[in-house]
Amino acid sequence: MLVELWCESSSRTSRAVAARKGAAVRVCEAAPGAPLQPAPRLSDLRPGSLICWPVNLRQAAHKRAVARFIKDLCKAASAKHAPKTKARIHSNRTPNIRKLALLTSPECKEWSAGNIVNRKRRCPLQIYAGRSATIEDIRFARQCHRQLRISLKEHNSLSIHEQPLLARMPKRFANVMSYEDTEWPWTVFRENGLPGVNSTYAARVNGCAVGMVHIDKPVCKPWKIEVRHGTLLKAVLASFRCPANHEHDRIVGGTRAKQSALYPAKLAAAFADEVCA
């Protein structure tokens, strides 16, 4: 069972999970100002189902609904392994969640190279606004992953957080914005500024190693992927590095950057294999 946050409405990862007879929920972006849709019912999460839930994750009420949904899923997943209690009996009506996986990939354009250039030109007003919204996204991602950590065990949970490597935090400048290191996206699994427990790891993955091409030329889009649990996935991700024996095409803005937001099939399959393992 996979829940994807900040997901493209055509996400390959969810589709791959559904194809492997897992259930997948895409929490994708709702139209601005759209009313909150009810959360998918747990009884609808059958093997092979793929549900799209449009949500505006920049709105508090929507966020609360997502947090509640994840909490309910955690309950259902932990009830399956609990001894026969009321919760167990209740869980007969809810689906068999053997493993709950959460994949978060908040939008990061406020942190991207282009914005760093703007920052250097000192026109940071809209960047300030975007930046704090992004920090809120990161906080929310962390909150959701924490829910999995506290309610589930290694064998029934999987946390994945992805950010493009190029959305990099600038070095601390003496004159402007001291970025709070603990809020930096890569550290989504760090809590209270402490490094995560040893079940977490971060992998760097290159687009060209997972078959990302643009007009027959490999694209080296690098991602940083943080994972908690999932030993299988760890080994696979480690092999997704650019062999550095070819030329790359560059990704520059517009539709190409948009396309590259969709994971290549090979990466999506690696995620889905671990989710359904």
Ligand SMILES: [Zn+2]
């Ligand atoms: Zn390469």
